[in-house]
Amino acid sequence: MKKKAGKVLNFVLIFGTLLIVLLVGINGQEMGAAVEAMRSMGGRWIVLALAAYALFGAGDAFSLWFFLRRQGCRVPFLYLLFVANAGLYYSNITPGASGGQPMQIYYLHKKGVPLGLASSALVVRFFSFQAMLSVIATVLWIGHGPFMAEQIGSHMWILIVGYVYNIVLVIGLLLVALKKGIVRFFINLFVKIGVRLRLVKDPAASTAKWEDALNTFHDSILLLKGHPLDLAVQLVAGGAQLMCLMTVLYFIYCGLGLEGVTYGQLMAMDVAQYVSAAYIPTPGASGAQEVSFSMYFGGIFPDGIRLAALLLWRFFTYYLSLLVGALITVGYGWRVGKGRKAIMERPKDA
Numbered sequence: 525m526k527k528k529a530g531k532v533l534n535f536v537l538i539f540g541t542l543l544i545v546l547l548v549g550i551n552g553q554e555m556g557a558a559v560e561a562m563r564s565m566g567g568r569w570i571v572l573a574l575a576a577y578a579l580f581g582a583g584d585a586f587s588l589w590f591f592l593r594r595q596g597c598r599v600p601f602l603y604l605l606f607v608a609n610a611g612l613y614y615s616n617i618t619p620g621a622s623g624g625q626p627m628q629i630y631y632l633h634k635k636g637v638p639l640g641l642a643s644s645a646l647v648v649r650f651f652s653f654q655a656m657l658s659v660i661a662t663v664l665w666i667g668h669g670p671f672m673a674e675q676i677g678s679h680m681w682i683l684i685v686g687y688v689y690n691i692v693l694v695i696g697l698l699l700v701a702l703k704k705g706i707v708r709f710f711i712n713l714f715v716k717i718g719v720r721l722r723l724v725k726d727p728a729a730s731t732a733k734w735e736d737a738l739n740t741f742h743d744s745i746l747l748l749k750g751h752p753l754d755l756a757v758q759l760v761a762g763g764a765q766l767m768c769l770m771t772v773l774y775f776i777y778c779g780l781g782l783e784g785v786t787y788g789q790l791m792a793m794d795v796a797q798y799v800s801a802a803y804i805p806t807p808g809a810s811g812a813q814e815v816s817f818s819m820y821f822g823g824i825f826p827d828g829i830r831l832a833a834l835l836l837w838r839f840f841t842y843y844l845s846l847l848v849g850a851l852i853t854v855g856y857g858w859r860v861g862k863g864r865k866a867i868m869e870r871p872k873d874a
Contacts (some may be wrong), residue, residue: 569779583765584608613849652762
């Protein structure tokens, strides 16, 4: 009953946010101009925006395919595209994207992939994406710092919080990979604090749960330790995924007939917006995405067009994935576990 109520609440938050944005646009008399702006967007730019987001999802599937293949596990790429889209769907409807990876592990295991290997593939993909997010955000900030400061203004502290959060996350992942003892110390410390605050009822079970997650991630990174080329491929795939996602907004900008802001400047702002909103624990960062977009892109998308840009951007990068993910999960998910299972081979040498 609680799970069902939680799902309903998530969907209310997701589509409630969209409704609020539309109502604000109507009250501000921007809706008419927004509709006209969307009508003027050429089909070529719509196709390019769709292609960019499709490549983002395909990059997820490629990362899984490459890792599993290198570990001697052959899974059809088409099935991994299903797993990638299902993961995006469940990530987008659960707080903090918490439902995506568990469902992907479930679907991989139903296809015959061992649980440990499925978990490792997803952990490596997550680490590679977050690491490249930190690197690309830093490079773009250095290259377009003055422009970003001018656009963001007094809201710069939001970006700094998100940036520091992501850097700490990547450093934490590296510590898990290289220094299990340090992480184990913090696990025990946090469990003890949780017991004192009466947040943890079973300290032994909580410790065991975090120890298991620690061992899974550590073992995952060890799989790549002797294969630097494999790690490089994962990092490049993660960086390419991020840039495909960010390029969607550039195509929207061009499609709305705007000019004056370079591709690099727009990418810098888009990455900054992503970093600022990604740590908000609501489904799809709903609410935070819309608010941060309005704050960061007020000087890039003029009045009358800004609402159109926001609606198009959220449609291509969020609501479309909800629709496609739901259709794929329902329409194809029933076949999970049927057909040819994963073929286990001897892991390939780098």
